[in-house]
Amino acid sequence: MLKILKYSFYDLMRSRWSYVYFLFYLALGFVLLFLNNDLSKAVITLMNVIIVLVPLIGTIFGVMYFYNSKEFTELLLAQPLRRSTIFLGQYFGVAGSLTLSLFLGLGVPFILYGLFRSDAIFNFTLLLVTGAFLTFIFTALAFNIALSNENRIKGFGYAVLLWLFLAVIYDGLFLLSLIVFEEYPLDTFSLAATMFNPIDLSRTLILLKLDISALLGYTGAVFKKFFGTDFGLLVSLVVLLFWTILPIWRLAIKSKRKDF
Amino acid sequence: MIQIDNLHKRFGKNQVLSGVELSIKSGGIYAILGPNGSGKTTLIKSILGMVIPNTGIINVLDTNIKNGWRYRKEIDYLPQIANFPNNIRVGELIRMIKDLRQKPSDEDRLISLFGLEPFLDKKLGTLSGGTKQKVNIVLTFMFNSPLMILDEPTTGLDPGSLIRLKKLIQEEKKKGKTLLITSHIMQFVEEVADEIVYLLEGKVYFKGSIEELKQKTDQVDVEHAIAAIAMQTTDA
Ligand SMILES: Nc1ncnc2c1ncn2[C@@H]1O[C@H](COP(=O)(O)OP(=O)(O)O)[C@@H](O)[C@H]1O
Ligand SMILES: [Mg+2]
Numbered sequence: 264m265l266k267i268l269k270y271s272f273y274d275l276m277r278s279r280w281s282y283v284y285f286l287f288y289l290a291l292g293f294v295l296l297f298l299n300n301d302l303s304k305a306v307i308t309l310m311n312v313i314i315v316l317v318p319l320i321g322t323i324f325g326v327m328y329f330y331n332s333k334e335f336t337e338l339l340l341a342q343p344l345r346r347s348t349i350f351l352g353q354y355f356g357v358a359g360s361l362t363l364s365l366f367l368g369l370g371v372p373f374i375l376y377g378l379f380r381s382d383a384i385f386n387f388t389l390l391l392v393t394g395a396f397l398t399f400i401f402t403a404l405a406f407n408i409a410l411s412n413e414n415r416i417k418g419f420g421y422a423v424l425l426w427l428f429l430a431v432i433y434d435g436l437f438l439l440s441l442i443v444f445e446e447y448p449l450d451t452f453s454l455a456a457t458m459f460n461p462i463d464l465s466r467t468l469i470l471l472k473l474d475i476s477a478l479l480g481y482t483g484a485v486f487k488k489f490f491g492t493d494f495g496l497l498v499s500l501v502v503l504l505f506w507t508i509l510p511i512w513r514l515a516i517k518s519k520r521k522d523f
Numbered sequence: 524m525i526q527i528d529n530l531h532k533r534f535g536k537n538q539v540l541s542g543v544e545l546s547i548k549s550g551g552i553y554a555i556l557g558p559n560g561s562g563k564t565t566l567i568k569s570i571l572g573m574v575i576p577n578t579g580i581i582n583v584l585d586t587n588i589k590n591g592w593r594y595r596k597e598i599d600y601l602p603q604i605a606n607f608p609n610n611i612r613v614g615e616l617i618r619m620i621k622d623l624r625q626k627p628s629d630e631d632r633l634i635s636l637f638g639l640e641p642f643l644d645k646k647l648g649t650l651s652g653g654t655k656q657k658v659n660i661v662l663t664f665m666f667n668s669p670l671m672i673l674d675e676p677t678t679g680l681d682p683g684s685l686i687r688l689k690k691l692i693q694e695e696k697k698k699g700k701t702l703l704i705t706s707h708i709m710q711f712v713e714e715v716a717d718e719i720v721y722l723l724e725g726k727v728y729f730k731g732s733i734e735e736l737k738q739k740t741d742q743v744d745v746e747h748a749i750a751a752i753a754m755q756t757t758d759a
Contacts, residue, residue, distance in 0.1 A: 274608075341573065341595065342624060343593055520575055522573070
């Protein structure tokens with residue numbers, strides 16, 4: 264698998280898009296730090312950007328790479344390699360290079376601004392870890408969608424719809440249901456609703472750690488009441504891990520049955 | 524070498540293979556023939572594990588290939604359409620495949636045989652169809668595996684390259700290898716094939732030597748014999 268990972272990783276590192284992504288985060292980091300001039304505040308703004316944008320980029324990159332490497336995949340399928348090796352290798356190549364761009368792009372400006380001498384370092388690290396989780400989750404979801412859809416336009420459409428649903432529509436529906444069912448106790452419902460959306464889960468996770476009650480919102484408050492801060496962090500990390508493993512597992516299974 | 528029992532394959536509603544029985548002995552050149560869309564490529568890809576059969580058993584070198592992958596070490600495969608990643612260079616591709624297979628290879632001889640030196644630094648996306656097919660041939664013939672599967676190897680080749688290809692095929696046969704070849708060029712089939720496997724309506728309709736085929740159909744040349752097979756079934 265390492266060989267496939269290596270070739271996919273090299274392939275991506277040679278592609279223009281990895282640099283665009285890297286430069287984008289580099290610019291974002293510098294601009295935020297320049298505007299806020301305060302590491303902790305910059306971290307919060309950054310969170311809001313990361314939580315929406317990282318999933319989008321993971322989704323689009325994942326689908327694009329999967330379809331564009333069709334020829335490469337077919338070449339590999341005729342070689343003495345396991346199928347799961349081929350697909351997982353490509354997946355980790357994509358997710359890994361995106362995560363690297365994220366870490367380097369944001370890491371450089373924050374380190375230059377004295378991250379290591381500030382107490383924002385833990386929050387910042389948590390932000391990067393969450394960003395990595397979101398990259399791995401959404402790239403895996405995108406690979407799954409592309410694997411199940413021969414037609415690229417459809418696959419691309421479904422992937423973008425999934426992102427739109429989880430990043431935007433889900434919250435709207437959630438708020439709406441809170442308003443509609445106002446009289447009922449909704450704690451369990453909102454806990455479950457958060458768990459089922461990796462983006463909401465990441466937001467709650469970070470806000471729990473930052474401990475800004477004003478921003479926690481309803482779900483965050485419920486989360487805190489239910490689990491407490493530390494246990495809540497642990498629970499959300501574990502659920503995020505599930506969100507990562509499940510689509511990777513499905514990818515390994517489904518790829519075994521596919522015809523090329 | 525290859526033993527196939529009761530192989531069925533369907534794509535959606537399209538039943539392509541319906542009960543293929545085939546036994547390929549070690550050594551010699553087998554031509555797999557059949558009309559367009561009769562499932563030649565599907566059969567080949569089933570042997571390679573790229574297409575997953577609905578039912579049926581395929582043994583390659585006496586092992587069931589289901590869920591296996593190591594057996595592909597013993598197969599050199601030339602895909603029908605030289606569909607390569609576009610942004611990689613010819614030289615890089617050759618090195619990559621060598622790295623993945625970890626077997627001795629003699630690509631240099633083949634590169635000079637087909638005059639590919641000037642293209643080694645070119646990206647595959649910029650090559651013409653014929654040049655891509657030559658790269659395809661180099662990638663397949665540079666290893667030394669006991670089983671070779673060539674899907675339409677003559678596609679896009681100029682006459683000189685075609686002659687070189689035929690010579691290469693004969694050399695491999697002399698080494699005692701088994702070759703499965705599909706082709707639409709009957710003259711080519713007649714020149715190289717020891718045995719013919721004719722696929723029709725999802726089954727092996729005929730298997731035997733070219734002589735047997737001519738006798739069975741009462742024809743004097745292969746082209747007409749093949750055409751006659753197709754006629755017989757439409758009459759029936
Ligand atoms: N991956 C696939 N998905 C759906 N249909 C396929 C696929 N591969 C082949 N087919 C269909 O199977 C039939 C046989 O194709 P093929 O094996 O390529 O025929 P041949 O090589 O004999 O010309 C065709 O109708 C083709 O459209
Ligand atoms: Mg074919």
